[in-house]
Amino acid sequence: MRIKAQVAMVMHLDKCIGCHTCSVTCKNTWTNRSGTEYMWFNNVETRPGPGYPRRWEDTDRYKGGWKLHNGELKLRAGGPITKLANIFYNPNMAKLDEFYEPWTYDYDNLIHSPKSENLPVARPVSQITGEYIDKPEWGSNWDDDLAGGSEIVPLDPNVEKLQEHIQMEYEKTFMMYLPRICEHCLNPSCVASCPAGALYKRDEDGIVLVDHDACRGWRFCQNGCPYHKVYYNWKTHKAEKCNFCYPRTEAGLPTICSETCVGRIRYIGVVLYDADKVKAAASVEDPQDLYEAQLGCFLDPFDPEIQEKAREHGINDAWLEAAKESPVYKMAMKWKIALPLHPEYRTLPMVWYVPPLSPIMNHITNEDELNTDGYIPAVDQMRIPVEYLASILSAGDTNVIRKVLLKLTAMRVYMRGKTVGGIDEFRQSELVTQAATSPEEIEDMARLLGIAKYNERFVIPTGRREMDDDLYEQQGTCSLEELAPREGVNPAYGYMKVRENL
Amino acid sequence: MKRNNKLVEAFKYLKRGNTINDGWTEESPKSRDTEDIYRNRWGHDKIVRSTHGVNCTGSCSWKIYVKDGIITQETQQTDYPSTGDDFPEYEPRGCPRGASFSWYTYSPARVKFPYVRGDLMELWKKEREAGHNPVEAWENIVSNPNKRKAYVKARGKGGFVRAEWREVCEIIASSAIHTIKKYGPDRIVGFSPIPAMSMVSYAGGARFISLLGGTLLSFYDWYADLPPASPQVWGEQTDVPESADWYNTKYFIIWGTNLPQTRTPDAHFMVEARYNGTKVVGVSPDYAEYDKFADIWLPARAGTDGALAMAMTHVILTEFYVKKQEPYFMDYVKKYTDLPFLVLLKKHDGEFRTDRFARSADFTDEHKLGEWKTVVWNELTNQVDTPNGSQGFRWDGGSKWNLDLDKEDGSTIKPRLSFMETADSVELVTFPYFADENGGKISRGVPVKEIQDKHGNTLTVTTVYDLMMAHVGVNRNLPGDYPANYDDPKPYTPAWQESITSVNRNHVITVAKEFADNAARTKGKSMIAMGGGTNHWYHSDQIYRSILNLILLTGSQGVNGGGWAHYVGQEKVRPTEGWQQVSFAGDWGNMPRLQNGTSFFYFATDQFRYEDEINKSNTTWSGKYNNMHPADVNALSARLGWLPSYPQFTQNSIELVKESRERGATSEEEIVKDVVERIKSGEIEWAIENPDHPQNFPRLFFNWRSNLLGDSGKGHEYFAKHLIGGDSQVLTDTTNSWQPEHVKVEGEAPEGKVDLFVAMDFRMTSSGLFSDIVLPAATWYEKHDISSTDMHPFVHPFNAAISPPWKAKSDWDSFRELAKVFSELAEEHLPAQEELVIRPLAHDTVGEIAQAYGQIKDWRTGEVEAIPGKTMPNFHIVKRDYPNVFQKMTTIGDHLKKGYGGKGVTIPGEKVYAELLDRLGTSKREGIGKGHPDLFSDKQAINAILLMSGATNGKRAVEGWRSLEAKTGKQLTELAEAREEEDYTLDALTIQPRTSISTPVWSGMEKDNRRYSPFTVNKEYNIPWRTLTGRQSFYLDHEMILDFGEALPLYLPPLNKGPFMKGEKSIEETTPSITVRYLTPHQKWGIHTMFTESTPMVQLFRGWQVVWMNEEDGASIGLKDNDWIEVYNRNGAIVARVVLTYRIPRGMAYMYHAQDRTMGVPGTAIQKKRGGTHNSVTRITLKPTHMIGGYSQLSYGFNYYGPTGQQRDTMAIIRGLKEVDWLEN
The missing domain is CATH 3.40.228.10 (Dimethylsulfoxide Reductase, domain 2)
Structure with missing residues (x-):
């Protein structure tokens, strides 16, 4: 057993309003500069739809993530030999038009247009070529709210798989939003894909980062990540990716995307896992077993033995306490309402998703049907096909999805009973049995999902900076290192690591 | 930490770390120095609390990050006062649009300097170089048709030149002085919407324009966000x-x-x-x-x-009323609605129709203002009774304006809801029916009482409830055309x-x-x-x-x-009492001109000349007023004192007073009398009856805090054509249109009415492009102001994260600068003047009981005497002290001591004035304002507003409740007493947004951390609603409403305006087209046109501009997703790209409001001109029932009542656009 801690996230899709605030605040902070125009560390996709980059879930095309080959875990894109062969031309990599050609407008013409025959206009301009274009042809969110309809929706690889379940008609419309950041996986294929060894997963909190000094711009990480969440900066010729806002989490603050999420869908907390179980969990045969296998890696923060062991492995009490209060632990591991995104990629992703409820279909005309088990519509009559959700969140296992939706529905029925009347009916209902829950659990869930106070959504211990730096020195020099080099100072006075090793 | 040698680092990499996880994972000892890169990016120097002054109900508080003296980004504040332990909090309020705002600060779209249209600047320079003073220079330009045309026709065609502040202020001030002298101050017009979004920035312009006697336009009704x-x-x-x-x-x-x-x-x-x-x-x-x-x-x-x-x-x-009787509902509707009130039934051609409410005065003379006291049937006494709380009780000088059903003599009124059990007879009543194209009538039995009035006549009465039941078709086994059950397709x-x-x-x-x-x-x-x-x-x-x-x-x-x-529009100015004083200079006893925007634009942009016979064809109820052209009804409305009407008269309002004085009038009464005589004789002409006379053009127009021409200008092409005089795409003429009978429409409609159009903005929009002068405004991260909304209970500030860069100025400072230059020029060119101001019969004043029974009586036809304040507007003689505008602008006047308030609530002024002296300091500037509370800066204006208003100052709140106690006889001060000591200042709000305090100008409670819900005070403290019955109204009984058949709520289908009118020539069909209902709902990527051009927003969707429609409709005319299209009808033409989807049903298209036409819009094939805005195919039509006034709740209030600028009844044609022409020179 090798206990490690990870800062992880849950996104509660039922709460997502598709507003993209997360994308904008993230972009303003991290990718608002030349070389990064097309990058969205955080993006939000309307589903059904092909996503960003287009059809990123098409693993046949991009060859991202892992596959099981004769029981062995292999990169789908191939090992070092294949990489070497393709090092100057990687056919699996997404092209610019699969992301999109970023554009802006010739705004200056509005102010400084000379006198002319017609009203001045700011024409669209490519941010890549600097040339005028007539019109943009694709974007990071081109199909927002089903824009493009049946010309674009069928490009969704999940839709391809389930054609019989999806009808692209006005009366049967459904949609949902899928916000995405880097998954900060337990078994990150981007890290394994880098020929230069420039990607790494931080020991203390599991955040996956690019070492900008080591990056040589080979870009195998870009498609090695099955979520397509590593990008190439054309100006610095380095890879860049979501950094889970470590400069903020180190200070105990939630990521930008989380704090600014006005749907309040995001939760951040610490989970403990056994790093020695990761390989085995990622290597189970049946993709539908991956979800449970991944859950098997996590450790119970309330277990005294685990706590003791964790301390031995250098995890301090603040982190252990945080792990107990972790909303991620509650939602993903305890209540099992949050699921991993495409577990079949075998990366053991660490951003978890609660699947959305949706309106019932309107073909129901019998008044009584609407009143089954109180006011709340039954799971099986919902607009978003369970199969579609399963394709995204449970490697196609609809039972997993159904269980979560039943639990969420039971919560709503129970809380209605509690606040309006009819609680006894609920206790005797089929729903409470099928959802396998209890009033106590429901009330806890309703508080975390509904009341969702800031300090309950985000339980983040400050970063373990004491583990890796000469903080005595850095206190005065931080950000001035170039002016005040460490030379000349006796490291023994302040170098914590030295002492720890004594 | 110092970067180590890269080569050494590379070698380090060769050293392997421990492996774990079955050899799968390596614990690497590699350096992580590059992590500092992102740490440094995240670092910042300070965070400033501000917000976004855009017409958005959000009103969110934001953290603005400043690093190295540069605004880098913003994220939401999360520190709102708590909603309680077991309740979701307000944090984090915000959206992607607001999150993109910092883009504007340094963007290429920023207006950094004052700009003047080149052709105008050239003319101005010539005049000035020829030695003319500024006022003469302006006069020389605008009174010479060729010179005027030279710059008017250049509007919207680029060619701006940079200028200095002093110079542009001189041009604007000269234009103002010339306009006042030649036409009257009411030809100076200001449009700035939604004070709640930045109250002081609104107040800057409003105070300046009001002190001039200019006209301020309303916006809430014009935006059609007002729900009438x-x-x-x-x-x-x-x-x-x-x-x-x-x-x-x-x-x-x-x-x-x-x-x-x-x-x-x-x-x-x-x-x-x-x-x-x-x-x-x-x-x-x-x-x-x-x-x-x-x-x-x-x-x-x-x-x-x-x-x-x-x-x-x-x-x-x-x-819930017939099959069973839900007790909670029964009790509620009897006490809090007009359902039990009695309505008269009257015969029309042998059929009973519903008429007006019965009044106490019908039966007895014992009640003061009995014609304003509505009655119920008292079950206990079995006779008509007059419960407290109706409009008459508000103004009769007593203290019984409340909802108590207990009377002073100890008896109680138990209102009877229905005469079902006790009817004298059942009469068939005819109700209008408009759901069918051809209309119709429905005849249904209603239980009635027959009672004697005070003259011995028999009145047939019933309750509103019984009328509702019949009208809605609830079958109570009464005769008439009732449906049998839910499956019977009768209305x-x-x-x-x-x-x-x-x-x-x-x-x-x-x-x-x-x-x-x-x-x-x-x-x-x-x-x-x-x-x-x-x-x-x-x-x-x-x-x-x-x-x-x-x-x-x-x-x-x-x-x-x-x-x-x-929720449409950020209408709630929580500290409204103080804001009104600062905005309209009431503290100096100033009388502002507050004009309803919709009527103004209807005439100023000549949309009234393109009318179709909307009401004529839309009704079978066959009334008198719905056959009148809306322009004629509007003129009637103006002369009866219902709606305001500025410009007032074709004659200069200054000259009118001079003439009356010359004719011997001395006192104010004599002047008014003289003017009324001249009005009656027709010597003085109502401007609204001759709107296209050059004398009645709006001459100087200020547009600030809004993008009128790229966003909210419904009927955009008519704005461009008639008001502005630039290029337009109006695709019809007035030949086939419905013309008014009384309002004059001689000759061609004029083009380019405005002499000078001034825009203030920090970005270049369509409004800027069409303007003569564009002034550089400070952004919302560069100034101080306050914001509130109805969506949350907080008041919170704007603060400057950086000082205004380049030549930018806050709106408050810009207008103060203008006031200074104006006053200097006025010293020489425009001494103090007396002028005549007319104002409508206003809601919440005694004017709301001017016209009893809601009967329409026109003094012009001799139906009544012409009596100001009664049968026509109020007339006032006002002194405008032009050389002292700057002094008044920058200090608080002592007229405030006389008290002030709003919505009929009064706050005593002496104490407030004294407190203001302490808080704001005294003005030391020489002049009439010296020694007064100093109002020089925006910060002082903020603190003045906060101190004067109940929502932000506990003492004011308690004083307000006390004034309401007098009228209602109820104990009310407890609503605010616990918070009496609370006293918000800009500094306090900057530390944390604060929750507003319960005040009688609003109807919800803000005590005990309760969430604000409207009318909870009315319900829990028995305060009447400000309506005729004092209750919530199902029934409206004004003559105009009855004439339109809209006394009770009913269904009227949407209009199908356009695409072309009968007899009009459509556009030649070159490609397949489809006609759809054209809708302009609010969009996702901007708040109106704001934010839409910011790079993050642009790229989050498809760039601009786009129109959504059903994919089968698209396929039927050969369109693919993202193809270019033209959208057009008689009003104008748009070029956009199409977004096809199955999410939208067939037969309609969404062009999201508002994308502006400044980005990515090529030329139309129809006219080879730049494609228009989303409002290029819309045109407004006024609904006459919204012009009613002088009658209880249907009386005018600024942004309160009046016709709305709705635009959803439009039909438009869509077709593909083959060739893209960017119309480059």
């Missing part, structure tokens, strides 16, 4: 629950308001309420974003919401609505029953959110009244978690 049903039903402009109250509801119908898309910061309360057991229903024509959160979606066709609501009304009345059953709305009848029945059942179980926690989708229609008032039926009949209004929730 609100004043009609409640006598209140709009009062709604804060968004957190959604969490309190247990049944939430979201009806035509896209909460996630347009109420982004608040939507979570709705989402989270679902986890607390709230059921959610979505009503929308498309699969809107909010339907994602609904339990059931009712896909009602666009514009048919009224039919759906009428059917639900039918179900609720049947189930207004669930089966009846099915063919209109396409919603399954069973869903209607279920939802209506659930809604009411929920309200019965929870005592009113049923709520309906409504908005643009249901409000922006010609018949908005009837759609809303139908929906409000559901709220009122279920006792849900005035209850936390219940009632209507209308």
Whole structure:
């Protein structure tokens, strides 16, 4: 057993309003500069739809993530030999038009247009070529709210798989939003894909980062990540990716995307896992077993033995306490309402998703049907096909999805009973049995999902900076290192690591 | 940390770390020095609290990050005062649009310097170089037709030149002086909307223009965000629950308001309420974003919401009033609605129709103002009785303006709801029916009483309740054309609505029953959110009244978690009493001209000359007024004192006073008398009756804090053509249009009416492009101001993260600068003047009881005497002290000591004035303001507003409640006493937003950390609504309303305006086309045109501009997604790219409001001109019933009542555009 801690996230899709605030605040902070125009560390996709980059879930095309080959875990894109062969031309990599050609407008013409025959206009301009274009042809969110309809929706690889379940008609419309950041996986294929060894997963909190000094711009990480969440900066010729806002989490603050999420869908907390179980969990045969296998890696923060062991492995009490209060632990591991995104990629992703409820279909005309088990519509009559959700969140296992939706529905029925009347009916209902829950659990869930106070959504211990730096020195020099080099100072006075090793 | 040598680092990499996880994972000792790169990016020097001054109900508080002296980004504040332990919080309020605002600070779209149209600047320079003083220079330019034309015709064609502030101020001030002298001050016009979004920035311009005597235009009604049903039903402009109250509801119908898309910061309360057991229903024509959160979606066709609501009304009345009688509902409607009040029935051609409310004066002379006191049937005494609280009690000098049913003599009134059991007879009553193209009538039996009036005549009366039951078709076994059951397709059953709305009848029945059942179980926690989708229609008032039926009949209004929730426009200026003083200079005793915007633009842009016979063809009720052209009704309305009307008269209002004096009048009374005589004789002409006379043009126009011409200018091409005089794409002429009879329309409609159009903005929009002068405004991160909204209960500030860069100035500073230059020029050119100001009969003043019984009597035809303040507007003689405008602008006047207030509430002024001296300091500037409280800076203006208003100063709140105690005889000060010591300042708000205090100018309670819900004070403290009956109104009895057949809520279909009128030549068909209903709902990527051009927003969707439509409709004319299209009708033409989807039903198109035409818009094929804005194919039509005045709640108030600038009744043609022409020179 090798206990490690990870800062992880849950996104509660039922709460997502598709507003993209997360994308904008993230972009303003991290990718608002030349070389990064097309990058969205955080993006939000309307589903059904092909996503960003287009059809990123098409693993046949991009060859991202892992596959099981004769029981062995292999990169789908191939090992070092294949990489070497393709090092100057990687056919699996997404092209610019699969992301999109970023554009802006010739705004200056509005102010400084000379006198002319017609009203001045700011024409669209490519941010890549600097040339005028007539019109943009694709974007990071081109199909927002089903824009493009049946010309674009069928490009969704999940839709391809389930054609019989999806009808692209006005009366049967459904949609949902899928916000995405880097998954900060337990078994990150981007890290394994880098020929230069420039990607790494931080020991203390599991955040996956690019070492900008080591990056040589080979870009195998870009498609090695099955979520397509590593990008190439054309100006610095380095890879860049979501950094889970470590400069903020180190200070105990939630990521930008989380704090600014006005749907309040995001939760951040610490989970403990056994790093020695990761390989085995990622290597189970049946993709539908991956979800449970991944859950098997996590450790119970309330277990005294685990706590003791964790301390031995250098995890301090603040982190252990945080792990107990972790909303991620509650939602993903305890209540099992949050699921991993495409577990079949075998990366053991660490951003978890609660699947959305949706309106019932309107073909129901019998008044009584609407009143089954109180006011709340039954799971099986919902607009978003369970199969579609399963394709995204449970490697196609609809039972997993159904269980979560039943639990969420039971919560709503129970809380209605509690606040309006009819609680006894609920206790005797089929729903409470099928959802396998209890009033106590429901009330806890309703508080975390509904009341969702800031300090309950985000339980983040400050970063373990004491583990890796000469903080005595850095206190005065931080950000001035170039002016005040460490030379000349006796490291023994302040170098914590030295002492720890004594 | 110092970067180590890269080579050494590379070698380090060779050293392997421990491996774990079955050899799969390596614990590497590699350096992590590059992590500092992102740490440094995150670092910043300071965070400043500010917000966004855009017309958005969000009003979110933001953290603005400054690093190295540069604004780098913004994220939301999360420190709002708590909503309580067991309740979701407001944090983090914001949206992607607001998050992109910092882009503007340094963007290439920023207006950094003052700009003047080159052709104008050239003329100005020549005049000045020739030695003319500024005022002469201006006069020389505008009075020479060739010179004027030279720059007017250049509008919208580029060619701006940079100028200095002093110079542009001289041009503007000279134009103002010339306009006042030649035409009168009311030809100076200001348009700036939504004070709540930045109150001081509004006040800067409003104070300056008001001191000149200029005209300020309303916006809430012009934007069609005003729901006229609100004043009609409640006598209140709009009062709604804060968004957190959604969490309190247990049944939430979201009806035509896209909460996630347009109420982004608040939507979570709705989402989270679902986890607390709230059921959610979505009503929308498309699969809107909010339907994602609904339990059931009712896909009602666009514009048919009224039919759906009428059917639900039918179900609720049947189930909860007839089949069983829900006690909570019964008690509620008797006490808080007009349902038990008596209405007269009168014969028309042998048929009974409903007439006016019966009044106390019909039966007795014992009541003062008895003609304003409505009556009920008292079950206990079995006779007519007069309960407290109706309009007469408000103004009779007593203290019984309350909802008590107990009388002074100890007896009680028990209002009878129905005469079903005790009727003298049952009469067939004829009701209008408009759902069919050809209209019709419905005849249904109603139980009536026959009672003697004081003259011995027999009156046939019934209750509003019995009328409602008959009208809605609830079968109580009475004779007449009643439906047999829900499946009988007679009005207004669930089966009846099915063919209109396409919603399954069973869903209607279920939802209506659930809604009411929920309200019965929870005592009113049923709520309906409504908005643009249901409000922006010609018949908005009837759609809303139908929906409000559901709220009122279920006792849900005035209850936390219940009632209507209308959110369109950031209308709630919480500290309104102080804001009004600062904005309109009431502290100097100034009399502002507050004009309803819709009427103004209808005439100023000549849209009235392109009218079609809307009302004539739309009714079978055959009245007198619905056959009149709306322009003629508007003229009638103006002369009867209903609506304001500026410019007032063709004659200069300064000259009028001079002439009267020359004719021997000395006192104010004599002058007024003389003027009225000259009006009666026709010597003085109402400007509204000759709007195209050059004398009546608006001459100087200020547009600040808005993009009138790229965004809210409904009928944009008419603006461009007639007001501005630039290029336009109007595709018709007036030949086939309906012309008014009385309003003069001689010759061609003029083009380019405005002499000088001034825009203030920090970005270049369509408004800037068409302007003569563009002034560089400070952004919202560069100035101080305050913001409030109805969506949350807080008041919070703007602060400057950086000082205004380049030559930018805050709006307050810009107008102060202008006032200074104006006053300097006025010293020489424009001494103090007397002028005549007319003002309409206003709501919440005694003017609202000017015209008894709502009967229309025109003094011009001799039906009544012309009496100012009674049968015509109020007349005032006002002194305008032009050389002292700057002094007055920058100090608080001592007229404030006489007291001030709003909505009929008075706050004593002496103490306030003294406190202001302390808080603001005294002015040391020489002049009449010296020694007065100093109002020089925006910060002082903020603190003045906060100190003077109840919502932000506990003492003012208590004083306000005390003044209401006098009229109502109720104990009210406890509503604010616990918070009396609270006294907010800019500094306090900057530390943390503060929750507003309960004040009588609003109807909700803000004590005990309760969520704000409107009318809870009325319900819990027995305060009347400010309506005729003092109750919530189902029935409206003004003569004009009866004439239109709209006394009771009913369904009127949307109009089908356009695409072309009969006889008009359409555009040659070169490619396949389709005609669709053209809708302009609020968009996702901007707040109006704001934010749309910011690079993050541009790239989050498809760039601009785009139109959404159904993919089968698109395919039927050969369109593919993202193809270029033209959208056109008689009003104009648009070029856009098409977004095809199956989410929207066939037959309609969405062009999201508002993208502006400044980005990515090529030329049209039709006219080879730049494609227009989303408003290029719209044109407004005024609904005459909105012009009523001088009658209780249907009296004028600025942004309170008046016709709305609705635009959803438009039809347009869409076709592909083959060739893209960017129209480069």
